[in-house]
Amino acid sequence: MGEADKRLKVAVLGCGSVGAQVVRLLMEQSDDLAARVGARVELVGVAVRRLDAQRDVEVPDGLLTTDAAGLAAREDVDLVIEVIGGIEPARSLILSALENGASVVTANKALLAEDGPTLFEAAAKAERDLYYEAAVAGAIPILRPLRESLAGDKVTRVLGIVNGTTNFILDKMDSSGAGFSEALEEAQDLGYAEADPTADVEGFDAAAKAAILASLAFHSRVTASDV
Numbered sequence: 001m002g003e004a005d006k007r008l009k010v011a012v013l014g015c016g017s018v019g020a021q022v023v024r025l026l027m028e029q030s031d032d033l034a035a036r037v038g039a040r041v042e043l044v045g046v047a048v049r050r051l052d053a054q055r056d057v058e059v060p061d062g063l064l065t066t067d068a069a070g071l072a073a074r075e076d077v078d079l080v081i082e083v084i085g086g087i088e089p090a091r092s093l094i095l096s097a098l099e100n101g102a103s104v105v106t107a108n109k110a111l112l113a114e115d116g117p118t119l120f121e122a123a124a125k126a127e128r129d130l131y132y133e134a135a136v137a138g139a140i141p142i143l144r145p146l147r148e149s150l151a152g153d154k155v156t157r158v159l160g161i162v163n164g165t166t167n168f169i170l171d172k173m174d175s176s177g178a179g180f181s182e183a184l185e186e187a188q189d190l191g192y193a194e195a196d197p198t199a200d201v202e203g204f205d206a207a208a209k210a211a212i213l214a215s216l217a218f219h220s221r222v223t224a225s226d227v
């Protein structure tokens with residue numbers, strides 16, 4: 001098979017806020033990706049809960065499916081991208097993908113913070129890759145440097161603002177004297193906060209990120225419930 005014929009078959013699990021943009025980029029940047037990856041990235045399926053939901057991307061005909069388990073387990077798939085979120089069925093789907101020979105990329109901080117080691121062990125056993133760079137501080141190179149470049153260094157402290165929504169709210173309250181509900185409402189209007197802001201304002205999102213960062217920085221097992 002010539003270079004030009006090489007294919008990397010990709011399945012995406014979830015097509016919500018994050019998944020829709022992943023699907024869009026995979027399609028729009030197909031030529032760029034082919035040049036960079038050295039193989040044409042072929043989207044082979046997108047798993048969702050509801051086939052008829054309104055989406056921010058037009059998924060090509062025949063690719064949407066509600067059979068996430070079947071898609072994750074397909075033996076011809078090289079890479080499974082999990083952007084469903086939550087613990088189950090995300091965990092079972094990732095484990096099944098690895099067992100069936102695919103590498104996995106996930107943005108699922110809740111799952112990594114709760115049960116990361118199970119996923120890492122499964123990836124090691126299957127000799128497949130498991131990447132999760134976007135689960136914490138997506139655009140900032142932090143997880144991979146901690147895991148690779150700084151692996152031999154002794155990290156003494158990790159400091160950072162990890163939750164954009166609460167950072168916006170606190171900043172607003174501080175700079176304009178706005179009350180909490182008012183600042184939250186503005187964050188929601190601007191699309192920074194979700195309709196259900198519990199994960200952000202109750203600190204669960206920050207706790208999951210702290211657990212993932214601490215586990216990597218201090219070579220220990222820290223779960224979200226420890227934070």
Ligand SMILES: NC(=O)c1ccc[n+]([C@@H]2O[C@H](COP(=O)([O-])OP(=O)(O)OC[C@H]3O[C@@H](n4cnc5c(N)ncnc54)[C@H](OP(=O)(O)O)[C@@H]3O)[C@@H](O)[C@H]2O)c1
Binds near residue numbers: 051
């Ligand atoms: N949103 C962010 O800014 C952000 C940033 C970093 C990381 N993340 C992480 O990215 C992940 C996804 O977040 P999101 O905001 O994109 O979530 P979301 O908008 O709620 O999307 C979830 C998607 O998963 C699908 N889904 C749910 N249950 C399913 C099931 N059992 N089988 C198949 N598909 C199922 C939903 O299908 P339907 O569309 O049919 O309902 C939807 O397309 C989470 O782990 C989150 O923590 C999000």
